[in-house]
Amino acid sequence: MAVTLSIDAAPVPSPDAADLAGPPQRFHAVVDRHFDAVAAFLARRVGPDTAEDLAQEVFVTAFRKRRKFDARYDSARPWLLGIATRAVASHRRAERRQLQLYQRVVNEGAPPEHVRADFDPDLFAGLTALARRDRDAFLLHVWGDLAYEQVAQALDIPVGTVRSRIHRARRQLTAHLGGAR
Amino acid sequence: MIDTFTDEQLDRARARTHERVDELTVTPRPRSRRKLPALALAATAAAAAAVAFAPGSAPTRVAVATAATVLRDFEPQPLPTLASGEYYAVRVVQRDARDHEDALDLRYWADANGKVHDRSFLDGKERRADATPPPPVNARKLPELRDFPTEPQALAAKMRELATATHPPGERREPTTRDYILAASQMVTDQRGTPPEVLRAVFGFLSGLPGMKLVGHVTDPLGRPGVAVAADGDPDIHEGVGVELIVNPETGRPLAMIHYRREVSTPWLETLRTEGVVRSTDELP
Numbered sequence: 001m002a003v004t005l006s007i008d009a010a011p012v013p014s015p016d017a018a019d020l021a022g023p024p025q026r027f028h029a030v031v032d033r034h035f036d037a038v039a040a041f042l043a044r045r046v047g048p049d050t051a052e053d054l055a056q057e058v059f060v061t062a063f064r065k066r067r068k069f070d071a072r073y074d075s076a077r078p079w080l081l082g083i084a085t086r087a088v089a090s091h092r093r094a095e096r097r098q099l100q101l102y103q104r105v106v107n108e109g110a111p112p113e114h115v116r117a118d119f120d121p122d123l124f125a126g127l128t129a130l131a132r133r134d135r136d137a138f139l140l141h142v143w144g145d146l147a148y149e150q151v152a153q154a155l156d157i158p159v160g161t162v163r164s165r166i167h168r169a170r171r172q173l174t175a176h177l178g179g180a181r
Numbered sequence: 182m183i184d185t186f187t188d189e190q191l192d193r194a195r196a197r198t199h200e201r202v203d204e205l206t207v208t209p210r211p212r213s214r215r216k217l218p219a220l221a222l223a224a225t226a227a228a229a230a231a232v233a234f235a236p237g238s239a240p241t242r243v244a245v246a247t248a249a250t251v252l253r254d255f256e257p258q259p260l261p262t263l264a265s266g267e268y269y270a271v272r273v274v275q276r277d278a279r280d281h282e283d284a285l286d287l288r289y290w291a292d293a294n295g296k297v298h299d300r301s302f303l304d305g306k307e308r309r310a311d312a313t314p315p316p317p318v319n320a321r322k323l324p325e326l327r328d329f330p331t332e333p334q335a336l337a338a339k340m341r342e343l344a345t346a347t348h349p350p351g352e353r354r355e356p357t358t359r360d361y362i363l364a365a366s367q368m369v370t371d372q373r374g375t376p377p378e379v380l381r382a383v384f385g386f387l388s389g390l391p392g393m394k395l396v397g398h399v400t401d402p403l404g405r406p407g408v409a410v411a412a413d414g415d416p417d418i419h420e421g422v423g424v425e426l427i428v429n430p431e432t433g434r435p436l437a438m439i440h441y442r443r444e445v446s447t448p449w450l451e452t453l454r455t456e457g458v459v460r461s462t463d464e465l466p
Contacts, residue, residue, distance in 0.1 A: 035198060049283075
């Protein structure tokens with residue numbers, strides 16, 4: 001008679017969780033796994049020149065806070081994109097909203113060069129018209145390729161809130177684009 | 182589609198990130214307990230600092246310059262009295278430290294009656310006032326520093342109000358020294374010349390803040406000699422972006438404000454001010 005033993009093995013941490021909990025040198029593996037995705041996300045949000053600096057800041061922040069990563073999650077990418085999103089918000093509020101000069105740029109509707117080059121101005125206007133929280137959730141989903149649950153993890157909010165924010169963003173964007181796109 | 186990284190940019194940024202992680206993982210050296218090298222170091226530092234010698238045969242008194250003493254010692258010069266047909270011109274250029282073409286260039290000419298004529302250029306192209314949409318109705322216009330009080334308590338309250346106003350909505354915290362330098366950096370962007378008594382009062386206010394660093398004698402991005410103070414950005418509050426203020430020690434007037442990441446020696450965003458008397462609104466200071 002065959003006997004099947006049920007063994008509750010201790011959960012094996014994901015590579016990200018193990019690297020973040022391990023010696024500091026193991027953080028390099030996290031950089032290698034996720035840098036390109038985080039940098040690409042930032043480049044789309046703030047342009048490549050600024051993203052080059054911000055991406056470094058994201059990983060330096062992640063390194064300093066690596067003990068706070070919740071090891072129950074498989075991938076550190078949502079957590080990193082959450083840090084990136086806060087970096088974008090902080091970058092904007094600190095370096096654009098605080099400065100009278102940058103305020104003028106924003107207020108007078110002159111989008112940055114990288115956006116002007118070949119970005120659909122209607123879509124850009126629509127995105128900038130969104131509430132920041134809705135925009136963050138929407139862009140993490142669309143540009144960060146995160147599922148709703150991962151967006152919730154990145155922003156540390158309930159998944160239901162993510163759904164409502166993304167739904168609201170989609171509705172407003174559709175309305176802004178005349179319902180044609 | 183919008184821009185993204187070139188392969189070269191991506192490789193450079195990734196490599197730099199690895200370097201920064203390495204810098205953070207380096208184990209600090211144990212402190213030396215030997216006293217003599219420490220004393221030698223202190224003596225060297227004292228010699229390198231600004232030194233003032235008492236006159237005559239009185240015992241020599243060594244004064245070490247600090248950000249506070251430097252700020253208090255600035256003597257802002259009075260603004261010139263404009264003759265008929267003259268203008269006080271101010272040019273403020275804010276540009277990416279690595280790409281000077283990525284710039285906002287604001288030019289102001291104030292006549293003897295204080296009436297200001299202005300032009301602005303974005304990335305080298307003039308922006309026509311009628312071609313840009315009006316600012317949002319709830320947009321807040323920051324006050325000019327020239328309108329600030331000079332009485333210390335009133336000025337402190339005003340500076341706190343300005344530093345706090347630049348916080349994002351919902352963020353409730355006391356302003357940091359870096360916030361206050363950024364607020365005071367309005368002196369770099371004022372459309373008209375800031376009165377010397379206001380500059381002196383603001384320098385006095387800044388001299389009392391903790392954590393201000395003396396950068397020392399520097400050359401600003403336009404090659405002008407100046408003296409700089411700075412405050413690093415908190416990694417959590419300011420994402421590590423610090424602010425440096427460069428002042429002309431001869432005139433006591435601001436030359437530039439530099440935003441920097443990581444090190445004060447690596448500028449990221451430069452805001453440069455030039456000002457002076459001109460005879461037409463086509464002439465730059």
